[in-house]
Amino acid sequence: MSITDNMAAAPAPPVLQAQGVTMVFGGLTALNNVSLSLGKGEIVGLIGPNGAGKTTFFNCLTGLYLPSRGRVLLDGSQLAADPSKVTIAGVARTFQNIRLFPNMTVLENVMVGRHSRMRQDPISTLLRLPAFHRGERAARERSRELLEFVGLTRAEHEVARNLPYGDQRRLEIARALATDPKVLLLDEPTAGMNPQETEATRQLIFAIRDTGVSVVVIEHDIKFIFGLCDKVSVLVQGELLVEGTPEVVRADPRVVEAYLGKPPEEVEADVRAASTEHDTRGEA
């Protein structure tokens, strides 16, 4: 076997790596020594009961929180605890509670994402020099391409708050993609969607993966996760309980136990009900 053969056989290094991430809030350990490895073009699911630490983990991956211990690497380089630097490095996200600019148009929302990636010379911007206009034209073109990609071309000029809920979630994804991410983190992308919208979202995530972007998805809909992901990690009370292929995770007795000892269909209904209760409590 030649050296080249050996090199070809070596697995590609992970795009994103979380190593022993621990997050302590006062006396509460929300995450304890959680690791995750994401390959190029891979889709990884993150599941777990309410309060397991899933969103906290995303906040550590995106620089919103500085982990109490552990680190996060993108292409082998440690990420700063600074969300805008993490975005520029190539990690984008959507939020559990949609965060759009409600009074801006659909196109403008995507352009905001694009601008966070652009490096305009301040003088050109201030004086509206040709370079500024070229940059704006390119940003608009790319934003339109992304709206077409997520199926929102028809809504380009609508005000974001007037979009149906499912479309708002797609718009958030388009805005995240406008930053040209290597890694996209989706926090409950199908929450509140009907079965058709959920299936369309699954197809959209596959299409995103096919462009070479790696994806991590938090979802309570277990069937959705098992039908989407290459690997699944299960968090329970801040600890990584199990990780593996959907087949391995689904069959693991600890997962069944952690999810109330019921089959996936019943578990899913329970988790959704618990989630609604949780949200209602949060609003009270």
Ligand SMILES: Nc1ncnc2c1ncn2[C@@H]1O[C@H](COP(=O)(O)OP(=O)(O)OP(=O)(O)O)[C@@H](O)[C@H]1O
């Ligand atoms: N900023 C914070 N300060 C203090 N405690 C926090 C903070 N953020 C999260 N927590 C706590 O950390 C734990 C994990 O919360 P987190 O929101 O990450 O869970 P989750 O798995 O995303 O839950 P859900 O499925 O309900 O969204 C919870 O006990 C939560 O109350």
